[in-house]
Amino acid sequence: MSEHGTREQGVSEHGVGEVDVRVDGTGPEPFGARLRRAMDERGPLCVGIDPHASLLADWGLNDDVAGLERFSRTVVEALADRVAVLKPQSAFFERFGSRGVAVLEKSVEAAREAGALVVMDAKRGDIGSTMAAYAAAFLEKGSPLFSDALTVSPYLGYGSLKPAVELARESGSGLFVLALTSNPEGAEVQHAVRPEDTALRNVGATMLAHLAEENAGQTPMGSFGAVVGATLGDLSAYDLGINGPLLAPGVGAQGATPADLPRVFGAALHQVVPNVSRGVLRHGPDIGALRASSDLFAAQIRAALESA
Numbered sequence: 001m002s003e004h005g006t007r008e009q010g011v012s013e014h015g016v017g018e019v020d021v022r023v024d025g026t027g028p029e030p031f032g033a034r035l036r037r038a039m040d041e042r043g044p045l046c047v048g049i050d051p052h053a054s055l056l057a058d059w060g061l062n063d064d065v066a067g068l069e070r071f072s073r074t075v076v077e078a079l080a081d082r083v084a085v086l087k088p089q090s091a092f093f094e095r096f097g098s099r100g101v102a103v104l105e106k107s108v109e110a111a112r113e114a115g116a117l118v119v120m121d122a123k124r125g126d127i128g129s130t131m132a133a134y135a136a137a138f139l140e141k142g143s144p145l146f147s148d149a150l151t152v153s154p155y156l157g158y159g160s161l162k163p164a165v166e167l168a169r170e171s172g173s174g175l176f177v178l179a180l181t182s183n184p185e186g187a188e189v190q191h192a193v194r195p196e197d198t199a200l201r202n203v204g205a206t207m208l209a210h211l212a213e214e215n216a217g218q219t220p221m222g223s224f225g226a227v228v229g230a231t232l233g234d235l236s237a238y239d240l241g242i243n244g245p246l247l248a249p250g251v252g253a254q255g256a257t258p259a260d261l262p263r264v265f266g267a268a269l270h271q272v273v274p275n276v277s278r279g280v281l282r283h284g285p286d287i288g289a290l291r292a293s294s295d296l297f298a299a300q301i302r303a304a305l306e307s308a
């Protein structure tokens with residue numbers, strides 16, 4: 001860690017784990033502050049760890065736990081010391097049952113150890129009391145899957161996420177709330193308008209408004225981010241100024257490019273964490289090639305930020 005804090009051994013009801021402690025001793029440094037610093041130091045690129053069966057095959061690996069382990073270890077070794085964020089997609093690990101989840105645990109630990117922030121992409125969402133258990137699984141210090149942030153679905157109502165918001169505040173972790181997703185099917189839910197709202201205040205916009213409230217007054221930015229697809233075209237009708245990060249999947253395999261980012265995100269561009277998964281991963285298993293691809297995306301993103 002930098003001058004702002006240290007990682008120390010800490011104890012929670014779940015056991016011993018690493019915790020981020022502010023130098024002034026006031027508790028864990030919030031995710032938003034840690035992410036801002038990582039984005040400023042390393043650039044904002046987030047690379048996904050998405051071990052698709054087809055990628056395992058392309059890498060010459062078996063579609064089994066050993067292949068999964070090798071794939072994840074290679075991505076972490078190649079990229080955890082250079083990108084701001086790594087985002088393991090839990091589904092590809094869960095596919096292998098408990099042994100896959102064990103690989104996920106090790107990957108998260110190794111990535112954080114090497115200096116990347118880890119956003120666990122598990123897209124959890126449930127009624128509040130169950131949401132508390134999901135939050136404990138991913139955001140409770142000392143939990144085996146403890147991550148810097150978690151993707152969550154607000155489509156049981158934003159308020160159902162409250163236990164996760166509270167635990168994230170306590171543990172210095174963050175959330176990325178699905179607001180306007182990169183897939184075309186998302187519109188039927190996210191573009192819906194409640195009778196009491198206007199067309200400009202659809203469900204996705206309502207989620208952004210909740211996040212703006214959550215992050216109010218936080219500096220340099222709050223810890224409660226939105227997922228907003230880079231594939232969505234002009235988003236100027238939305239107020240993306242949530243004072244928090246915008247995770248932007250869709251660059252690479254889904255067709256968006258770094259050059260699209262200024263047009264899509266406008267004034268919110270500097271809050272954007274663009275995610276690339278297959279676009280980088282397809283260059284493996286060679287570590288140099290993975291790094292070259294990630295560096296190229298990072299340079300293109302930097303150029304897009306500078307051009308705006």
Ligand SMILES: O=C(O)c1cc(=O)[nH]c(=O)n1[C@@H]1O[C@H](COP(=O)(O)O)[C@@H](O)[C@H]1O
Pocket residue numbers: 048050089121151180181182183227228229249250251252253254275276277278279
């Ligand atoms: O939350 C996400 O990360 C996510 C949200 C979204 O709207 N769209 C989306 O593609 N994702 C994830 O981002 C990654 C995109 O992967 P690539 O299309 O291979 O770059 C996958 O892990 C998706 O699950």
